[in-house]
Amino acid sequence: MRRANSQPSLEGVPVLSRPQVLFTTAAEMRNEPASCYNCIFYNHDESCQLIGPRVVISKFTYPKVATNDAKRIEYWPCCGMHQHGEPNFGPPTFSASNDPTSLDLIWINAPSLGLERGGANCGGENGGDDCDNYCTDGDDKRDEPSAFCRVLQSTVMNGDVCASWRDDDQLPWDKAQNILKERE
Ligand code: SF4
Secondary structure (H helix, E strand, O other), X not given: OHHHHOOOOOOOOOOOOOHHHOOEOOOOOOOOOEOHHHEOOEEOOOEEOOOEOOOXXXXXXXXXXXXXXXXOEEEEEEOOOOOEOOOEOOOOOOOOOOOOOOOOOEEEEOOXXXXXXXXXXXXXXXXOEOOOOEXXXXXXXXXXXXXXXXXXXXEEEOOOEOOOOOOOOOEEHHHHHHHHHHOO
């Protein structure tokens, strides 16, 4: 039976389940978008306990000065291991040294500057940035309380989030490190 289950089949690409994408509901997120700033593994405004001290993890606004063709945008860090809760506000502690690429560490653009909370959720409500896989008919995803998710092939709520969150203008972690270094 086990061998039969792992044979090639004609069923096509498997549809992922909610546990497989570390799905978290809006209620579990307390209706906040996901970012390092509400993650239990975060050494506040500094680093991640699962990555180590070599990667600086902090939100930033870029570019420093707005130009005619580039407005200033605030970017919030987050990764696929996000666990909602209080960060560590004391001296930094570390429990692992994972590769930031493996944890999918990225920086996420907020819809406006100076929000109390930015980060990721399915539909971009409450200051979040919406996911490319949240499929709506309307012009503004934030207006849709629920929608079809292309990854899960089922309906999700606007404030839900998962580790498969994607956006075409997310910043990779190494680019964010260069921007943070420039600002020192
Ligand atoms: S819409 Fe995006 S963040 Fe929401 S469940 Fe689907 S893949 Fe995950």
